[in-house]
Amino acid sequence: MQRNMDLGFFSTDISFENSAAIVTGSSRGIGRAIAIELARQGADVLINYNQNKDAAEEVQSEIEALGRKGVIIQTDISNIDAHEQLLQTAHKAFGKVNILINNAGITRIADILEESPDQFDLLINTNLKAPHFLTQRVANYMVENEIRGCIIYTLSISDSMASDNRTAYCISKAGLEMSMRAYAGRLASHWIKVNGIAAGVIDTDLSRVRIPDYEEAAEKGYIFMVRPGTPEDVAHATIAAMRLYDTGVVLPASGGVMTPLLNLRSMSELNMNKS
Numbered sequence: 082m083q084r085n086m087d088l089g090f091f092s093t094d095i096s097f098e099n100s101a102a103i104v105t106g107s108s109r110g111i112g113r114a115i116a117i118e119l120a121r122q123g124a125d126v127l128i129n130y131n132q133n134k135d136a137a138e139e140v141q142s143e144i145e146a147l148g149r150k151g152v153i154i155q156t157d158i159s160n161i162d163a164h165e166q167l168l169q170t171a172h173k174a175f176g177k178v179n180i181l182i183n184n185a186g187i188t189r190i191a192d193i194l195e196e197s198p199d200q201f202d203l204l205i206n207t208n209l210k211a212p213h214f215l216t217q218r219v220a221n222y223m224v225e226n227e228i229r230g231c232i233i234y235t236l237s238i239s240d241s242m243a244s245d246n247r248t249a250y251c252i253s254k255a256g257l258e259m260s261m262r263a264y265a266g267r268l269a270s271h272w273i274k275v276n277g278i279a280a281g282v283i284d285t286d287l288s289r290v291r292i293p294d295y296e297e298a299a300e301k302g303y304i305f306m307v308r309p310g311t312p313e314d315v316a317h318a319t320i321a322a323m324r325l326y327d328t329g330v331v332l333p334a335s336g337g338v339m340t341p342l343l344n345l346r347s348m349s350e351l352n353m354n355k356s
């Protein structure tokens with residue numbers, strides 16, 4: 082390795098100045114927080130949304146207030162034919178793209194005994210096939226242009242924890258984790274870092290309905306962190322994953338949900354230590 086070589090995100094001193102990011106699904110929730118945090122760190126950001134134009138415009142204003150460029154594009158990411166336009170819009174606006182955040186995702190509730198093939202296809206196409214092939218397109222662009230970039234996937238604790246009423250979601254996220262690892266292996270020799278964040282129960286439109294369950298579990302001591310996660314918690318983990326001395330790994334932002342814990346509070350009443 083040559084001295085003074087630009088190692089991009091493989092460097093020991095990572096800077097986001099002069100960076101340009103695509104953040105899918107950045108009009109609301111976790112993507113919104115990641116887009117704003119990237120701008121705060123010095124990056125220009127392409128904001129992608131599907132339906133909520135007003136929300137995307139609010140994110141754009143926040144990014145511009147931080148002194149960075151924010152460009153909006155409406156694209157349903159499950160339409161793979163639209164990925165080229167997504168990439169070219171960012172490239173034209175910023176001159177390059179060196180960061181991709183695969184964040185857009187949806188969930189649907191359905192009992193595994195009743196879930197329809199159409200519902201399954203919707204989840205797989207949006208949450209798995211779309212980010213897998215968007216990564217392929219952006220990775221080829223980075224390789225062709227010798228850009229030493231970084232690709233982060235918003236993954237989930239549902240990669241490894243089953244929910245029998247959200248099974249297609251869990252399957253899509255489990256598959257996506259493997260997509261992340263495979264690209265990390267393929268792209269390491271091109272100095273492109275690829276990592277994932279396993280988000281827990283985060284207070285967004287997608288998960289708000291689960292917050293009372295989280296709080297009850299935390300109160301009973303089954304979960305370490307006494308509060309649910311915020312989109313900003315995941316944004317901070319995303320920046321950490323970009324700075325990490327590693328590629329092909331999943332960093333948790335899950336509030337201890339994944340920490341094995343048998344906390345049977347009522348056991349203390351037995352007072353086993355009494356002689």
Ligand SMILES: NC(=O)c1ccc[n+]([C@@H]2O[C@H](COP(=O)([O-])OP(=O)(O)OC[C@H]3O[C@@H](n4cnc5c(N)ncnc54)[C@H](OP(=O)(O)O)[C@@H]3O)[C@@H](O)[C@H]2O)c1
Pocket residue numbers: 105106107108109110111112129130131132133134136156157158159184185186187207235236237238279280281282283284285286287288
């Ligand atoms: N919240 C959690 O507890 C949690 C936990 C683990 C993982 N995650 C993952 O984190 C990611 C973001 O979730 P969130 O909680 O922030 O959800 P959210 O609040 O519902 O926001 C979803 C974002 O994705 C966009 N989007 C949805 N479908 C899209 C499509 N087909 N094409 C383009 N954009 C689309 C939405 O755009 P519009 O505003 O236009 O609809 C919005 O910006 C998802 O991948 C989710 O699986 C979330």
